[in-house]
Amino acid sequence: MEGEPEKWILMVTARTPTNIAVIKYWGKRDETLILPINDSISVTLDPNHLCTTTTVSVSPSFDRDRMWLNGKEISLQGGRFQSCLREIRARAQDVEDKKKGIKIKKEDWQKLHLHIASYNNFPTAAGLASSAAGLACLVFSLAKLMNLKEDNSQLSAIARQGSGSACRSLYGGFVKWIMGKEDDGSDSLAVQLADEKHWDELVIIIAVVSARQKETSSTSGMRDTVETSALIQHRAMEVVPKRIVQMEKAIQNRDFPSFARLACTDSNQFHAVCLDTYPPIFYMNDTSHRIISCVEKWNRAEGTPQVAYTFDAGPNAVMIARDRKTASLLLQRLLYNFPPQSDTNLDSYIIGDKSILEDAGIKDMKDVEALTPPPEVKDTILPTQKSKGDVSYFICTRPGGGPVVLSDETQALLDPLIGLPK
């Protein structure tokens, strides 16, 4: 170590997207290494609307590893953080910053401590895969700081040990997590099937649904499913392998009907095995069910799928529309069925890419109130039957790119002089 001793701080800031599985991961064959019982496929979401930003820093003046999430210090003692930190430190290389006159030899990384600050540009508790983006960003930014030679696929195998689905956030576009065969997990990693430009007409609308009950964590939920469901092994061994092949093909061919059918049925089957767990796990609620009915009714009326839906371990709906035109028609339907509460601002009810709202011809609450029932709905829903407040807000987004380093230092979350949150 050179440079002015005890004084220098080296830092890297990176941004990593969240992802939503369209063929679901549910069930581990190894709890410690986080090895899944089946392959899964995901779509990466545009980091402009949903992402984690992480600044990692190292300094001889730091006396211990510390981490802040959304400005609040959190413990790094969890086994999952420790696995990631250990795996990355073991692969660290020599680092030299000539401008700052800093030189770190690879063996020094075992002794140097880290300060880490992480920030989600979306509510952490909303059930939007914040841990996937978070762990992926931690691993990616540390790999850049420590000059790892590993590519993103190899890094994904490290991120996997922090949070299974995090491995799929190392790439943009369409990503497959290969379950692997090795006992040590070395071949359980993510590969990119296609980048986000391959199928760029898709538009994604997320309904953040108000939950009344506390949810089962996905870690304990999937453990219970593997231990008690009489259907999960059949799903993992017989059903998913066929769907993976079909989904890869659907993505390659931009075949929306097949993509939608596979995404919807696989989401439903994931929730089916949750229900087959003992005691049963319910992630979807009545609002989730009503969103599905709304989409299914429309798809059936059109004769071919316009919109796919998928739900993770919570009541939020992620809807994927075949194109912008369809997305604006979907948004009209959603606002007709799930209008905001009277005291809610439309601007905070539809967030993300607001241009979809413009396309739908909706400028203010008057336009929402003037929406007429879509043609596939026979009976007009009376205003009193509409349950305002069942959806907290909608996020409009699209498939997006993978992790990037943010070289603009003003975007760092840590003060470059003291290494503490700004």
Next chain:
Amino acid sequence: MEGEPEKWILMVTARTPTNIAVIKYWGKRDETLILPINDSISVTLDPNHLCTTTTVSVSPSFDRDRMWLNGKEISLQGGRFQSCLREIRARAQDVEDKKKGIKIKKEDWQKLHLHIASYNNFPTAAGLASSAAGLACLVFSLAKLMNLKEDNSQLSAIARQGSGSACRSLYGGFVKWIMGKEDDGSDSLAVQLADEKHWDELVIIIAVVSARQKETSSTSGMRDTVETSALIQHRAMEVVPKRIVQMEKAIQNRDFPSFARLACTDSNQFHAVCLDTYPPIFYMNDTSHRIISCVEKWNRAEGTPQVAYTFDAGPNAVMIARDRKTASLLLQRLLYNFPPQSDTNLDSYIIGDKSILEDAGIKDMKDVEALTPPPEVKDTILPTQKSKGDVSYFICTRPGGGPVVLSDETQALLDPLIGLPK
């Protein structure tokens, strides 16, 4: 035919119970004959609280077959009614009523017309297996009228062709519907596993849950499941056969923990395959989920099951308590979580066997309001969080007996002189 021509009317009145499956029937291998893809097991419910009463009558003065359900004339043209009528007429025997001076030869039944009146002592639309009790009662009463030699098991194979689960209503207590192997359905029939006295401590509480959405009919629902679910065949061929053996043993041994575990997991798996159907079918709603959570939390706290739950093709919960003491504790919990709306009379909110309510020490609404959270609930539920009106009412009942002929003519639903509803 003798007796005063064109004048005489011969009639029989019978009462038949409903039943609730504890190992579920879902999926047909033959739509016309109604042959199932797996065995099922049910508990017959006490006809004092839930039953169908049917009067069947024959007269040379009737010019066509007619039927009234709950006082309203309905069509008998449906294939299912026609199947039952055809099968029964084909087995009709000579009948003689010496007192009335009536003699009917078996070949006459093909020409004689019937008047049928049926009445449910519970709401038809509440999703409480009214068609099972109804078809069973139709077949049973016609068999008595036409002097059939067939026993109840053979009659069950006829009732089955009217409504699958109707075949299980031909016996009291605990009943198995054997799926059978023959293409003609002759061996697909019900047998009694044990009568209602075998396990008479059990108490049943039914929560009739308010539904917001129209439900998928079970006929089309199970067809869609068989056609689209990737899990239903595994359930029918691998899971259910083992559970049938275990459930028979649990009933034989009055082994409540095994009985409860099997009933709950099989109900959940039935709803899981509904969710795995495309488009997905949701029968349970948020209220159903909350009832399950309430029971599961209590069972876990006690270390051994106190109550089993099972849900048919709708949101209603059927809860089976191990004994009267447990049932009164269950009722306290249910009333704590699901109090009646302020304008509801307690007497109409808890119907059936009201002695359970007395055991629970609840005399009026003040007692309901004074209920304290059960020990397994850590956080007191605020009165504002309780959703009054989510449950329409509760029915307290128990396992009960099979079909009986009501010889008291005052209980007949048809006027003995004109053969029309009283």
